[in-house]
Every structure is written in C-alpha cells, then in structure tokens.
Amino acid sequence: MxxxxxxxxxxxxxxxxxxxxxxxxEGTIQLIADEAHLPYQKPPLSKGFLNGKQTVENLLFRxxxxxAEHHIEVIVGEKIEAIQLHNQTVTSSTGHTFEYDYLILATxxxxxxxxxxxxxxxxxxxxxxxxxxxKLALDVVESVAVVGGGFIGLEVAASAAEAGKQVTVLExxxxxxxxxxxxxxxxxxxxxxxxxxxxxxxNATVSAEALAEFDLVVVxxxxxxxxxxxxxxxIECQNGVLVNEYQQTSVSNVYAIGDCAxxxxxxxxxxxxxxxxxxxxxxxxxxxxxxxxxxxxYDAVPWFWTNQFDLKLQMAGINSDYDSYAFRGDLVxxxxxxxxxxxxxxxxxxxxxxxxxxLAARKLIQAGITPTKEQVEDxxxxxxxx
Numbered sequence: 001m002x003x004x005x006x007x008x009x010x011x012x013x014x015x016x017x018x019x020x021x022x023x024x025x026e027g028t029i030q031l032i033a034d035e036a037h038l039p040y041q042k043p044p045l046s047k048g049f050l051n052g053k054q055t056v057e058n059l060l061f062r063x064x065x066x067x068a069e070h071h072i073e074v075i076v077g078e079k080i081e082a083i084q085l086h087n088q089t090v091t092s093s094t095g096h097t098f099e100y101d102y103l104i105l106a107t108x109x110x111x112x113x114x115x116x117x118x119x120x121x122x123x124x125x126x127x128x129x130x131x132x133x134x135k136l137a138l139d140v141v142e143s144v145a146v147v148g149g150g151f152i153g154l155e156v157a158a159s160a161a162e163a164g165k166q167v168t169v170l171e172x173x174x175x176x177x178x179x180x181x182x183x184x185x186x187x188x189x190x191x192x193x194x195x196x197x198x199x200x201x202x203n204a205t206v207s208a209e210a211l212a213e214f215d216l217v218v219v220x221x222x223x224x225x226x227x228x229x230x231x232x233x234x235i236e237c238q239n240g241v242l243v244n245e246y247q248q249t250s251v252s253n254v255y256a257i258g259d260c261a262x263x264x265x266x267x268x269x270x271x272x273x274x275x276x277x278x279x280x281x282x283x284x285x286x287x288x289x290x291x292x293x294x295x296x297x298y299d300a301v302p303w304f305w306t307n308q309f310d311l312k313l314q315m316a317g318i319n320s321d322y323d324s325y326a327f328r329g330d331l332v333x334x335x336x337x338x339x340x341x342x343x344x345x346x347x348x349x350x351x352x353x354x355x356x357x358x359l360a361a362r363k364l365i366q367a368g369i370t371p372t373k374e375q376v377e378d379x380x381x382x383x384x385x386x
Contacts, residue, residue, distance in 0.1 A: 001026070001027045001028060002025075002027035002028075002101045002102065003027055003028045003030070003099055003100050003101050003102070004017075004020060004025070004027060004028070004029050004030070004100065004101065004102045004103075004104065004291065005030045005032065005090060005098050005099075005100035005102075005103050005104070006029070006030065006031045006032065006103075006104040006106055007032050007080050007090065007103070007104070007105055007106060007107055007229070008032070008033070008105065008106030008107045008108055008258075008260075009031050009032065009033035009035075009039040009074065009076075009106075010039070010042060010106060010108050010258065010280065011041070011042070011258065011277045011280040011281055011284075012106040012108075012257040012258035012259075012280030012281065012283060012284045013031055013033075013039065013104070013106035013257075013258075013284070014031070014039045014061045014062070014284075015280070015281045015284035015285060015288075016104050016106060016257065016284040016285075016287055016288050017029050017031045017070075017072045018070070018072075019284060019285045019288035019289070020288045020291065020292065021070045021071070021072065022288075023288055023289060023292040023294055024292060025288070025291065025292050027101070028071075028073070029071070029072045029073065030073045030075060030098055030100075031067075031072055031073065031074045031075065032075045032078050032080060032090075032092075032098070033074065033075065033076045033077070033078070034077070034078065034079040034080070035076065035077070035127060035128065035129070036076050036077045037056070037060075037076065037128050038060050038061075038062075038063070038064060038067075038074060038076065039060070039061050039062070039074065040056070040059040040060050040061065040128055041059045041060075041061065042126075042127075042277075043277060044058075044059055045059075045125060045127075045128065045130070045131040046125055046131075046152055046155035046156050046159065047155055047158075047159060047307055049131050049135070050131065050134065050135055050138065050156065050159040050160075050163075051159045051162055051163060052135075056128065059128075078092040078093075078094060078096060079092055079093045080092050080093075080098075080229060081093050081229075082229070082232065082233070083103065083229060083230070083232075083233035083235075083254075084233075085233055085234065085235075085251060085254075087099075088100050088101065088103075088253075090103065100253075101253065102253050102254075102255070102291050103253065103254045103255070104254075104255045104256075104257060104284075104287055105229065105230055105241055105249070105254065105255065105256040105257070105260060105261075106256075106257050106258050106260070106280070106284070107225075107226035107227075107229060107230075107256075107260045108225075108226055108258060108259045108260055109223035109224060109225050109226055109259040109260060109275065110126065110223060110224060110226055111124040111125075111126050111219070111220075111221075111222075111223055112221050112222045112223055112224055113219065114147065114206070114219055114221065117208060118206060118207060118208050118211065119147070119206075119208070119211055119217055119219060120208075121217065122147070122211075122217040122218065122219045123137060123216070123217070123218050123219070124218070124219055124220070125152060125156060125218065125220065126223075134156070134218065137216050138159075138160055138163055138165065138216070141165065141215035141216040142165060142166055142215055143165065143166045143167075143168070143213070143214045143215045143216070144157075144160045144165045144166065144167045144168070144214060144215065144216045144217075144218065145167075145168050145169075145170060145210075145211055145213075145214040145216070145217045145218070146160070146167065146168070146169045146170070146218050146219075146220065147170050147206055147211075147217065147218070147219045147220070147221060148169075148170075148171065148219060148220035148221040148222070149169050149170075149171030149173065149175075149176040149177060149178075149200070149202075150177055150179065150180075150220060150221070150222065151177065151180075151220075151304075151306045152220035153169065153171075153218070153219075153220030153221075154169065154176065154177070154189065154193065154306070154308050155306060155307070155308055156218050156220060157169050157193065157198055157308075158193070158196070158198075158308040158309050160218075161193075161196050161197055161198050161309075162196075162309070166197075166199075167197070167198045167199065168198070168199040168200075168201060168214065169193065169198055169199070169200045169201065170201050170204040170206055170210070171200065171201065171202050171203075171204055172203065172204055172205075172206065173202065173203070174202050174203050175187070175190070175202060176189050176190050176193075176200070176202075177189065180304075180315070180319070181350070182319070182325075182338065182350075184331075184338070185313070185338070185350060185352065188311070188334060188352065189308060189311065189313075190202075192308065192309055192310075192311055192334075193308070193309075196309055223259065223275060225239065225240040225241070225259060225260045225261075225262075225273060226259075226260050227240055227241050227260055230249065230254075230256065230260075233251075234251075235249045235250055235251055235254060236249065236250035237262075238262060238271075239262055239273055240256075240259075240260055240261055240262030240273040241256035241260055241261050241262060242256075242262050242263075243255070243256050243257075243261050243262065243263050243283075244263075245263070245264075245286075245297035245298050245299075246286060246287070246290040246295060246297060246298070247261065247263075247283050247286050247287040247290065247298065248290065255287040255290070255291075257280060257283035257284050257286075257287050258279060258280030258283060258284070259273065259274075259275050259279075259280065260273075261273065261283060263283075263298065265302065265318070266299065267301055267302055267317055267318055267347070267365065268302070268318040268320070269318075269321070272318075274302050276302065276303070276304045278300070278302065278303050278304070279300070279302060282298065282300040283298055286298045300366075301316055301317060301362050301365045301366045302316075302317065302318060303315060303316045303317075303358075303362060310353075311334065311352060311353065312352070312353055312355070313350065313351070313352050314350075314351045314355065314358035315348070315349075315350050315351075315358075316348060316349045316350075316351075316358055316361040316362045316365055317340070317346075317347050317348030317349060317361070317365045318347065318348055319338075319340045319347070319348035319350060321342055321347070322340035322341055322342050322347055322348065323341065323342055323343065324340075324341045324344075324373075325338050325339060325340050325341065326338075326339045326341075326373040326376040326377050327339075327376075327377065328354070328357060328376050328377060328379055329352075329354050329357070329379055334352055334353055335352065335353040335354055336351075336352055336353075336354065337349055337350065337351040337352070337354050337357040337358075337361070337376075338350045339361070339371075339373075339376045341370070341373075344370065345368075345370050346361075346364055346365060346369070346370040346371065347365070348361075348365070349361035349364075349365070357383070360383040360385050361383075363385035363386070364383065364385055367385065367386065369384070369385065369386075371383055371384070
C-alpha cells in the first residue's frame with residue numbers, strides 16, 4: 001500500500017490530503033503539523049480572530065472525526081528536521097521516522113524579522129499561537145505601532161483601530177502596499193485608515209528609539225519561504241522549492257505546494273512564488289492528481305484579497321506589468337475596478353467592493369478574453385466571460 005507524507009498542515013497540506021481521498025487514493029496519508037492544533041485557516045487570524053468575531057473552533061478546517069473517517073492521520077506537534085531521499089523517510093525533532101512513497105512539502109513561509117536591536121519585544125503574526133499572544137496583548141495596551149504597510153500589517157492595524165487602540169503604521173515606502181497596488185488604490189486605503197484614526201507615517205525610519213514610544217509593536221514586513229528542509233536534502237531551490245507544472249520537485253516523487261514552491265506562472269510570465277490561499281489550494285489539487293495518475297498541469301489565474309474596515313479588495317491576475325488601464329464603477333463611493341492591459345490584452349483586475357467584477361475578471365483572464373476599454377468603462381454593460 002502506497003504511503004503519502006505531507007509536511008505542513010496549512011491550506012495546501014489539508015487540501016492535498018482531502019484531494020487524495022476525493023480522487024480515490026487508497027493508501028496511507030500522514031499529515032504532519034509542527035503546531036499543537038488541528039489544522040486551521042490562517043487568513044482570519046489578522047481579522048476576525050483578532051477582533052473576537054471568530055474563535056479557534058471556528059477556524060478549524062475539519063474536526064477530528066472527519067480525519068478519522070477519511071483515514072487521514074493528523075500528527076500534531078512534530079517538526080520535521082530532515083528528509084532522507086535514499087530510503088524515502090523523514091525524521092522529526094523528537095526522533096520519529098516516517099516512511100513515504102510520495103512526499104508533499106507544504107512547509108509555507110516564515111516572517112521576515114527586524115533585527116533584535118531595533119525591535120527586541122516585537123510581535124509577529126503567522127500562526128495561531130502568534131494570534132493568541134497578539135490578541136492578549138491588544139487587550140491590555142493603548143498604543144500600537146505596526147511596522148509594515150502591506151496586507152498583514154494593515155489588517156492588524158485595522159483590527160487594532162476597531163478595538164479602540166491608538167494605532168500608528170510605519171511604512172518605509174512612499175505609499176501603502178506599493179509592491180502590489182497602483183497609487184490610486186494606495187491612496188484609497190491611506191485615506192480610509194486615516195479616517196478611522198490610524199496615524200500612517202510613510203517614508204518612515206524605523207528605529208529602537210521610535211518604537212520605544214509604543215506599548216506594543218507588531219511587525220509585518222513580508223515572509224521568506226521555508227525551503228531549508230528541501231535544500232539540505234539536495235532538492236533544487238531558488239527563492240522557494242523549484243517545481244514543474246505538476247508540482248514535482250527535482251526529485252520526481254517529492255512535490256512542493258503553496259508559499260514554499262517556486263513555479264513558472266504563465267499569467268505572470270516568469271518564475272515566481274505566490275503567497276495566497278488560492279495558490280496553495282490549487283497546487284495541492286495538482287499534486288494530488290499527479291499522485292493519483294489523473295495528471296493535469298497547474299494553470300490557475302492567481303487571485304488575492306484583503307479586508308480592511310469596510311474595504312474589500314479582490315485582485316485577479318498579476319498587475320506588475322501593464323501599459324494601459326481602464327476604470328469601471330464609482331471611484332467616489334469606493335466601489336470600482338481597475339482593468340490592466342498589456343499590448344491590448346487583459347492581464348489583471350483589481351476590484352474594490354465590486355465582487356461581481358472580480359468573479360468575471362478571473363473567468364476573462366483564464367479564458368484569454370479581453371473586453372474593450374469602452375466595454376469596461378460602461379458599467380451598464382455586462383462583462384461577457386465566454
């Protein structure tokens with residue numbers, strides 16, 4: 001009987017396990033988590049969990065009965081420290097050894113940290129325990145500094161502001177979310193945070209002296225892929241574990257998915273590593289399908305989202321390379337979409353409080369259908385997606 005070991009129990013790891021069963025895999029499945037919890041959803045940690053609207057139980061993907069009924073062995077509190085390719089085993093920090101016929105790396109990413117000399121007592125947000133610690137801290141402080149004006153930093157800032165805290169965001173760039181958003185959207189989010197009482201400092205200098213003024217410091221300055229396990233085993237890595245269109249690494253029976261995996265993405269037009277739930281879930285399905293000999297290549301349109309106050313931003317495609325754009329909707333009411341074009345081809349769409357545009361955009365980009373700018377700008381016209 002074939003054995004699959006999955007290292008990492010986030011969105012990708014859980015999806016890989018469930019997809020294997022859904023696709024008829026009859027062998028053993030071991031899902032190994034280095035945390036003590038049953039697998040849980042991470043996006044709500046910076047939003048619903050922090051503001052008390054969701055509990056630990058709400059965040060679980062499945063309860064223990066589901067895993068038992070589907071013969072998925074969930075092993076919690078085990079940190080895998082080494083892969084032995086020669087005999088197809090992995091070993092944990094507690095000395096346990098797990099054999100595999102197929103290995104799926106869903107090891108995710110970890111927070112990029114500030115030097116201890118600058119932020120020795122700073123909190124970071126990546127795991128359930130991080131979120132619990134941050135939630136407890138928010139209950140007893142008044143002033144909060146958030147270092148980093150990206151998705152996670154701003155979501156934490158929004159949650160803290162809604163809890164009545166005095167929040168300051170320190171961003172070293174000249175606008176918010178500059179890596180992924182155009183200036184017009186950066187400005188919308190800047191104004192919203194300011195309206196809600198957040199003190200946003202752009203072009204900020206982050207120093208120990210500046211941070212000492214605050215009761216609590218939270219850092220969100222990006223992540224780095226957890227590729228060391230693969231790298232030390234001799235599996236090829238470059239800003240992530242390198243994979244082909246079936247999620248196979250340089251070792252054919254070892255797969256990598258999600259934040260830790262680097263793949264060629266035709267929508268980006270380059271090798272890249274995508275940090276999103278959608279990517280982890282889609283790649284998990286591809287890896288499971290390949291193991292089950294139901295091969296299909298990865299070809300999903302990347303999409304992302306963030307919720308901050310009453311702003312819901314949904315992004316489809318990759319907007320890093322475009323030569324023209326068109327607006328759809330109402331910019332004054334913060335209900336609009338930006339359609340990005342490269343050489344008259346639709347490549348990406350950012351939708352602010354317009355979910356129907358987002359759903360249409362994903363279909364358009366996937367199918368290679370490009371509406372005219374006139375069609376985009378006339379909101380009375382329905383976008384034809386097929």
